Each structure stands twice: as structure tokens, then as C-alpha cells.
Amino acid sequence: MGGELFFADADSNYPDADFVIFGAPFDGTSSFRKGSRLAPDAIREASYNFETYNPYFDIDLADIPFHDAGDVEIPGNCTVEQAQTAVGDMVTAILSDGKIPIMLGGEHSLTVPCVRGSMNHFNDLGVVVLDAHFDLRQEYEGQVNSHACVSRRIIEDITDNYISIGIRSGTRNEYSLARSRGITYYSADLVEDKGIPHVLAELSRHLDLDTSHLYLSLDMDVLDPAYAPALGTPEPFGLTDRQVLSLIRRLAPRSVGFDLVEIAPGFDSGNTALLGAKFVCEFIASARASQ
Numbered sequence: 001m002g003g004e005l006f007f008a009d010a011d012s013n014y015p016d017a018d019f020v021i022f023g024a025p026f027d028g029t030s031s032f033r034k035g036s037r038l039a040p041d042a043i044r045e046a047s048y049n050f051e052t053y054n055p056y057f058d059i060d061l062a063d064i065p066f067h068d069a070g071d072v073e074i075p076g077n078c079t080v081e082q083a084q085t086a087v088g089d090m091v092t093a094i095l096s097d098g099k100i101p102i103m104l105g106g107e108h109s110l111t112v113p114c115v116r117g118s119m120n121h122f123n124d125l126g127v128v129v130l131d132a133h134f135d136l137r138q139e140y141e142g143q144v145n146s147h148a149c150v151s152r153r154i155i156e157d158i159t160d161n162y163i164s165i166g167i168r169s170g171t172r173n174e175y176s177l178a179r180s181r182g183i184t185y186y187s188a189d190l191v192e193d194k195g196i197p198h199v200l201a202e203l204s205r206h207l208d209l210d211t212s213h214l215y216l217s218l219d220m221d222v223l224d225p226a227y228a229p230a231l232g233t234p235e236p237f238g239l240t241d242r243q244v245l246s247l248i249r250r251l252a253p254r255s256v257g258f259d260l261v262e263i264a265p266g267f268d269s270g271n272t273a274l275l276g277a278k279f280v281c282e283f284i285a286s287a288r289a290s291q
Contacts, residue, residue: 004071007015007047007066007280017065017162018064020069020102021069023103023104025073025106031148033232033233036105036264038266039262042265042273044104054061054281054282054285055105059289060260073086080143091257095257101114103258104260105261107147107262108261109145110261111154112153115158118215118257119159126159126212127215128216129219130216130244132238133221134164135150135168136153136174137149162183162184163184163206165185166186166238175201186202209254214255215258223244223275228271228275230265230266230267230273232264233262244279248286253289255283263276
């Protein structure tokens with residue numbers, strides 16, 4: 001894979017790695033701003049900005065074995081289903097080798113095969129999605145596997161052991177569906193009013209944060225566009241970078257997989273990719289600090 005860009009300090013060989021990063025450059029169902037297919041390399045490039053030492057955990061990333069496997073092969077004209085298959089195969093292989101997959105999207109539709117692969121390995125899996133949008137549509141623009149349907153596909157096709165945080169956008173039907181099905185979610189307003197400690201305490205009522213296995217999906221539009229402007233579908237009045245960091249630090253230790261999606265690098269000067277790269281570093285450090 002000569003000439004490819006790799007995440008900074010991902011120097012371990014695959015057999016020795018505890019964490020495996022891979023890119024998924026696909027944005028075929030993106031409906032407002034396309035460009036998330038370019039995010040994996042933008043995040044990798046941004047990762048070279050940071051020191052390896054994490055003072056919060058007193059951990060050095062240079063001492064943690066992690067590997068960047070490059071991008072999954074996703075042809076430019078492929079369907080979302082073909083892209084999901086490629087991602088699912090990669091996640092299954094990584095999990096089968098006893099490692100933690102970290103996907104750099106790409107659009108949010110690619111989270112579905114990550115969750116499915118994780119569920120096949122951990123039948124007690126809980127799913128936590130950080131997102132501005134419900135993504136509970138049955139279909140969008142004629143596509144049942146659209147980025148706007150990802151949470152509906154997870155809940156109906158994989159597991160209803162699901163919680164979303166940061167919600168502030170959805171159709172009336174999506175809000176009605178969430179109420180009628182008892183879907184647990186924490187709105188951005190609630191996070192702002194009650195604070196992250198309250199949300200984490202509430203989360204513990206639904207998911208065992210100390211013993212259960214979690215899959216964590218970070219749609220970067222959970223953040224307010226002031227912190228992350230380069231997004232596929234930006235939504236004002238979102239979470240702060242510090243609030244998301246606090247969630248990652250608490251949830252990463254129980255996470256068997258992680259993805260970061262929906263950065264569209266062309267819509268800012270690189271700040272959103274910088275934040276995304278830092279979140280990846282924090283996920284790895286948080287997960288390792290608990291071991």
C-alpha cells in the first residue's frame with residue numbers, strides 16, 4: 001500500500017495490534033453536503049498535528065499497539081449495500097482476530113455493518129450513537145439503507161439495545177416512533193440542561209457501563225457546527241467538544257468497536273478533521289487506560 005497515508009503513530013504490525021483503524025471512503029447516499037468519502041485521509045493527515053502523550057491518562061500512544069489497515073476497497077460507483085458488505089467483512093475479520101475496529105467514515109450508513117459484525121461476536125451488545133439526527137426513517141429518497149435510516153436499521157434488524165445522545169433533529173414521525181417504541185434518547189437540550197454526569201447516570205440505568213459490551217458510533221454532527229463546521233448535515237445548537245470528549249472517556253472502556261463519520265472536509269480549513277483525529281486518539285487512550 002505504498003504511497004497511502006496512515007494515521008500517525010499507528011506503527012504496530014497487524015498481528016501485534018490491539019486496535020485497528022481503517023477508512024471507509026463512501027458517501028453515496030449523502031443528501032446535503034457530499035464529501036465524507038474524503039474524510040479518512042483528512043483525519044489521518046490531521047493526526048500528525050498531535051503529541052503522542054496523553055496527560056489526562058498519563059498514557060503515551062506510542063506505547064499502545066495500534067495499526068492502520070488503510071481503506072476498504074469501495075469503488076466509486078458502488079451501491080451502499082456493496083459498501084456495507086466491504087465494511088462488514090473488514091469489521092468481522094478484525095473482531096475475529098480479537099482486536100477493536102475503528103472505522104473512519106465516510107457516511108453514517110456504514111455504521112450498520114459495524115454494529116452487525118459486533119453483535120455477531122458479543123450477544124450482550126449495547127449500541128450508543130452520538131448524533132444530531134434520529135435517523136429513524138424507514139427509507140429516504142427511495143433508499144432503505146440511507147444515512148438517514150441508520151438507527152432504524154440497527155433497531156429493527158440488529159438490536160434494540162440502543163441509545164442515542166445529542167438528538168435535536170427529526171421528522172414528527174420519527175419523534176412519534178421513538179415515543180411509541182420506547183427508544184431511549186437524550187436530546188441536546190437535555191444534555192445542556194442536565195449535564196453530562198446526569199446523562200451518564202441515566203445511561204447506567206439502561207446499559208451496564210461497567211460490564212457490558214458497547215459499540216460507540218460518533219456522527220460528528222452531534223457537535224455544534226461552531227466546533228465542527230465541515231459536516232454532511234450540520235445542525236445548530238449541538239454538543240460541545242468537551243461534552244463529546246467526556247462521553248468518549250466514559251464509554252470507550254466498554255466499547256468493542258468505534259466509528260467516526262460524516263466529516264465533509266471541503267467545508268472548512270481542516271478544523272473538523274483535527275477534532276475527529278483527536279477524538280480517535282482519545283478513544284484509544286480511554287480504552288487502554290481502563291485495562
